[in-house]
Amino acid sequence: MKLTFPHMGNAYITIKALLDELGLDYVIPPFNNKRSMSLGSKYAPEQVCLPLKKNLGNYIEAFEMGADTVVLTGGCGPCRFGFYAELEKEILHDNGFPMEVYAFEKPEQGIWEVIERIKAVTGGFNVPKLVKAVKAAADISVMVDELERLTYKTRPREASPGETDKIYRDFRYGIFEATGGKEIKEHIKEAEERLRQIPLKEGRQPLRVGIIGEIYGTNDSQTTMDIDIRLGQMGIEVYRYVTLSSWVVDHMLKKALRMAYDMGAIEAARPYLSGTVGGHAQENAGNAIRFAKDGYDGVIQLYPLNCMPEIVVQSLLPAIERDYGMPILTLIIDEMTGEAGYITRLEAFAELMYQRRELQK
Amino acid sequence: MITIGIPRAFLYYDYGHCCRAFFEELGARVIVSGESNLEILDKGAELCVDEACLALKLFYGHTADIKNKVDYLFIPRLTSISKGEYICPKIGGLPDLVRHTIPGVPKLISPEINLRKSYRQLIPAVLEAGRYFTRDDRKIMTAYRKAANMWRENTKYSLFIPPAEGPSLNIAVIGHSYNVHDRIISMNTLEKLKSSGASVYTCEMLPEELINNECGSLSKKIFWHYGRKTVGSCLYLSKQIEIDGIIFLMTYGCGVDSFMADYAERKIRRQSSVPFMLINLDEHTGEAGLNTRLEAFTDMVGMRKSEYA
Numbered sequence: 001m002k003l004t005f006p007h008m009g010n011a012y013i014t015i016k017a018l019l020d021e022l023g024l025d026y027v028i029p030p031f032n033n034k035r036s037m038s039l040g041s042k043y044a045p046e047q048v049c050l051p052l053k054k055n056l057g058n059y060i061e062a063f064e065m066g067a068d069t070v071v072l073t074g075g076c077g078p079c080r081f082g083f084y085a086e087l088e089k090e091i092l093h094d095n096g097f098p099m100e101v102y103a104f105e106k107p108e109q110g111i112w113e114v115i116e117r118i119k120a121v122t123g124g125f126n127v128p129k130l131v132k133a134v135k136a137a138a139d140i141s142v143m144v145d146e147l148e149r150l151t152y153k154t155r156p157r158e159a160s161p162g163e164t165d166k167i168y169r170d171f172r173y174g175i176f177e178a179t180g181g182k183e184i185k186e187h188i189k190e191a192e193e194r195l196r197q198i199p200l201k202e203g204r205q206p207l208r209v210g211i212i213g214e215i216y217g218t219n220d221s222q223t224t225m226d227i228d229i230r231l232g233q234m235g236i237e238v239y240r241y242v243t244l245s246s247w248v249v250d251h252m253l254k255k256a257l258r259m260a261y262d263m264g265a266i267e268a269a270r271p272y273l274s275g276t277v278g279g280h281a282q283e284n285a286g287n288a289i290r291f292a293k294d295g296y297d298g299v300i301q302l303y304p305l306n307c308m309p310e311i312v313v314q315s316l317l318p319a320i321e322r323d324y325g326m327p328i329l330t331l332i333i334d335e336m337t338g339e340a341g342y343i344t345r346l347e348a349f350a351e352l353m354y355q356r357r358e359l360q361k
Numbered sequence: 362m363i364t365i366g367i368p369r370a371f372l373y374y375d376y377g378h379c380c381r382a383f384f385e386e387l388g389a390r391v392i393v394s395g396e397s398n399l400e401i402l403d404k405g406a407e408l409c410v411d412e413a414c415l416a417l418k419l420f421y422g423h424t425a426d427i428k429n430k431v432d433y434l435f436i437p438r439l440t441s442i443s444k445g446e447y448i449c450p451k452i453g454g455l456p457d458l459v460r461h462t463i464p465g466v467p468k469l470i471s472p473e474i475n476l477r478k479s480y481r482q483l484i485p486a487v488l489e490a491g492r493y494f495t496r497d498d499r500k501i502m503t504a505y506r507k508a509a510n511m512w513r514e515n516t517k518y519s520l521f522i523p524p525a526e527g528p529s530l531n532i533a534v535i536g537h538s539y540n541v542h543d544r545i546i547s548m549n550t551l552e553k554l555k556s557s558g559a560s561v562y563t564c565e566m567l568p569e570e571l572i573n574n575e576c577g578s579l580s581k582k583i584f585w586h587y588g589r590k591t592v593g594s595c596l597y598l599s600k601q602i603e604i605d606g607i608i609f610l611m612t613y614g615c616g617v618d619s620f621m622a623d624y625a626e627r628k629i630r631r632q633s634s635v636p637f638m639l640i641n642l643d644e645h646t647g648e649a650g651l652n653t654r655l656e657a658f659t660d661m662v663g664m665r666k667s668e669y670a
Binding site for chain 1: 623
């Protein structure tokens with residue numbers, strides 16, 4: 001059995017650590033690219049959301065590299081992600097890619113179902129080994145997110161442009177050379193060290209932009225067309241609350257273990273969105289408000305076309321924009337989105353924020 | 362007398378009558394927005410974000426249509442109306458959407474209805490809605506029981522499909538009740554089929570047990586209320602020899618159906634040879650195009666039937 005998994009930004013680092021620790025055989029599909037995108041949209045129904053199309057592309061490319069089993073996480077509604085595994089399996093089978101798809105999710109039919117699936121994939125149920133692997137993966141997801149946030153700080157401030165990007169790119173590709181939790185952690189620390197040594201311009205006060213939106217659409221760099229890098233290169237600092245580690249650690253592990261987790265965003269969103277509508281809707285509405293209160297210069301909402309929870313958030317954002325006096329831009333992405341139009345909108349938004357800051361002085 | 366407005370959209374088609382009976386029993390005057398028309402749709406499309414589904418746009422239109430005539434609008438916060446299931450994120454956010462995007466809306470009566478864990482959760486919601494009119498909880502519960510009985514009476518179906526004789530056909534039209542039964546969204550598909558001489562069957566005619574039975578055999582539980590209904594109906598009806606064809610109606614931008622229509626189609630194709638057509642509706646759909654597709658479908662189904670007969 002050769003496993004594979006879908007890409008979502010830097011998630012491959014965490015998943016690689018997990019699978020390495022468990023000693024399983026796996027293939028990392030090529031990063032999201034034009035070919036995987038067109039393969040995905042060829043086989044997927046037209047109106048499903050973009051991440052499903054991207055996932056399919058990843059699976060098919062991994063299939064060509066010898067993978068036969070897909071592992072991913074799941075859910076039980078109301079967001080469509082909960083049904084991904086099922087529909088993806090159907091599509092793969094109908095189109096001559098006989099891959100098995102296992103979703104690891106909050107069990108509908110009791111804990112045994114999950115244990116059965118873990119047994120099927122890992123060929124056993126070794127609790128200490130599992131706990132150790134999950135712990136290592138969770139640590140790594142936090143470290144990777146911290147590293148990424150460090151690049152958000154250095155990119156707009158670096159003295160010679162492009163240094164951060166170079167280190168970050170080396171880091172992302174260098175991961176393939178590392179095996180196991182320990183080596184990956186060392187690799188991350190090394191990159192962090194290099195980032196901290198970048199000479200910075202003194203006394204620069206860059207514009208600050210908060211990024212909110214659907215988790216795949218904000219975390220996957222190919223889907224966002226490197227929005228964080230582009231903004232950084234324009235001299236803008238970005239911040240994003242919803243990351244892989246926030247999802248894995250807060251949403252999945254802490255919830256499963258019934259531990260307290262950060263409710264700040266959900267509380268902040270209450271006047272606008274009082275109940276759950278699925279996905280990260282409440283968190284995103286709340287984070288927009290948190291950014292406004294922290295004095296950010298603007299917020300960008302990103303989501304793949306047709307994302308149900310984000311449409312609700314999008315409808316509420318004008319009210320937040322009005323009440324807090326902070327500009328908000330919504331960008332919707334699908335497989336047809338052209339890069340030039342996208343960049344033009346980003347540049348126009350940046351210009352608006354600069355002028356706004358000048359006026360406020 | 363207090364006047365309550367109920368928009369004729371979304372769950373009105375399933376629960377509107379019993380909500381109306383409930384409020385009238387408590388002494389309120391109930392105004393339901395008029396039958397959908399193009400003017401209402403245009404008004405809704407103007408107020409709503411472009412990306413929303415057709416049904417949400419129509420809901421906005423209906424709400425805007427009656428907002429000035431009523432003291433309260435009844436828009437409950439619906440997370441789930443059946444055990445272990447959700448409705449859809451957009452329906453879940455309705456009260457917040459209305460409050461923050463439609464200018465000049467009256468106060469909302471929006472009790473939280475979340476029956477995902479237990480049906481008992483309905484009682485606090487009923488009391489919350491009733492307390493706008495009376496302080497007597499017993500009176501509220503009496504009104505509630507009356508309305509609930511009325512709903513049970515209205516939804517008692519026993520499906521009987523007589524084989525269609527000669528040139529007439531039995532066509533199943535599958536879709537969310539608020540799409541299939543709305544004139545504007547469905548562009549009168551039901552009427553059009555009936556006037557062409559077909560007998561039409563919809564999801565609401567199927568008893569719940571049949572639907573649940575079909576969905577029980579799936580490898581993953583469908584966690585959307587309307588998703589389970591449509592897929593279950595498709596699976597059941599595709600096995601019935603009396604059904605000559607299945608039409609699945611979905612609206613552009615419906616997230617649930619983007620998955621369920623495709624899923625149902627794949628499942629049907631594997632177990633049955635019944636003709637299946639997926640129709641995707643949006644506010645731009647030209648009626649002539651739809652007519653042509655419906656005619657072509659009924660022609661094809663008719664020819665196929667006479668060939669096998």
